[in-house]
Amino acid sequence: MKVLVCVKRVPMTGGRIVLTEDEQAIETKHLGFAVSPHEECGVEEAVRLVEQHGGESVVLTLGPAEAEEQLRDAMAIGSDRGLHLVTDGEEWDPEATAGAILAAIRTDEAASGPFDLIFFGNESADSGGYQVGLRVAHALGRPCATGLKGVVVAGTTVRCEQEVGGGRDVYELPLPAVVTVLEGLNLPRYPSVPGRMRAGKKPLDLSSPERPASRLERSRLVVPAGESKQAEVLGRGPEAAPAVVDLLQQIGVAS
């Protein structure tokens, strides 16, 4: 199988989001970065598929030069090679992102054959547009199922389980197909030290797409008016137990 996973580099925001002075971005000076959570599971799933069926798993990102870190992370847990669409760090909207990824897929497929399965995260942790995977699938004319917590390849089809209202809707798509996945699909492995060593030597293909103008134009970001509360301290240590039970009884959840 030839499998592609598209990932996004996002900051690890921690306890409180702080914006840059121009209100256009999150202040990331003191933050680390990671692969957006849903896509981390996409990388793991693609690696497992190739372990099971043979073939090649490719990881792609559209992001600044520093996003090579996330591609190497994916390679450390088993992705075979990377495609880096290098940006100047400006945010790309979902239409532009899908357009650049589509072009990269077409180039790669022309050179080394079609991807049987393409993974996206259902939505990115930061901008949460919920559409890049579907846009790419439509342009490729391939079926797509979204929000998946189960992806099983059997022969020429892929069984997809979509989480909806506690239960799961099941789809069966003919390959080649596109899937957008959710965290919980699997538990991604930790990279081993030899895995990290190998990752640095795996092939990485760079390109620099042009960013088109956005029709969904960001004016500014706003941290929601903090319900910054002063918690009422019920006590310290085990001595607080009677006060906690008083509270539970008062609100009617304990008899």
Add this chain to the structure above:
Amino acid sequence: MTALVLIEHVDGAPTDVSLQALTLARSLGDDVHALLIGPGGSEAAESIPATVTHVAEHDALDAFAPDAWASIVCELAARIAATAVVAPGSEHATDVMARAAVRLGEPLAANCTAVTPGNPITLTRIRWGGSLLEEARLHTGRALLTVAPHAVAPADPGSPGAVEPFVPELADADLVVRVRDRVAPPAGGVSLADAKVVITGGRGVGSAEGFAPVEELAGLLGGAVGCSRAVTMAGWRPHTEQVGQTGNKIAPEIYVACGVSGATQHIAGCKGAKRILAINTDPEAPIMSVADYAVIGDLHEVLPAISAELRRRGA
């Protein structure tokens, strides 16, 4: 301005989030049309306060097929010359709207909380699962929006308009992706979604075994156990129990966060709780700024004491 709102329905009634989408669409203008698709649609249509409520009926619509739904949205939007198409930000409707957007060659603004008509339309949408808001301008003559669940009040019932059934044109290709089967949620126990009390353990629990007092208290209160992302990633608990932006988003009567630092990723999942009680050794932890109540202490000492006190009073 004519807005078209995709209304989801269950058991012959519109969903709450769909009525919220109707509210948001009304802020764009008075001419609001509704669209219901599939079995039960005509029953649910009777109560919808819209200029016209369109009901798409077709034998092939018994099972959810997102490309077919997108095709219907596009067909009707063209027929009524809709200048905006609005849907709830639920799993299925979001999927359908993204497919409609690419078919129509339009941008899609997901999870809006407010919108103001004009050229361009200005809107507010959520990022980071609600931890951050974005104000944006949408440059198009046909605005496609989904509405963040529970961000606006549902529309008043009002007076329903005409109900017009129609048979949409569907291509075979639109039925390739369709629901073949449904797996019911696991039976037994109290689900996180329905629990009135949720006892959540974070990294501070320390190990899989460390969850014993968390489980004990949840059991005594008839509540559910939750966990943070750090716990899931460590493999201590299954992802089905994870509360947060990429896990469950819940709204219990009381949320007891034990050894949870309170990262924005986590708060996005529990901020709907009526009350938050934080049990943490660190009085400066970020969780304290969203908690209503706090106990400063080690959860491994505090939780058994609470369980013992409950037993004592129950005896």
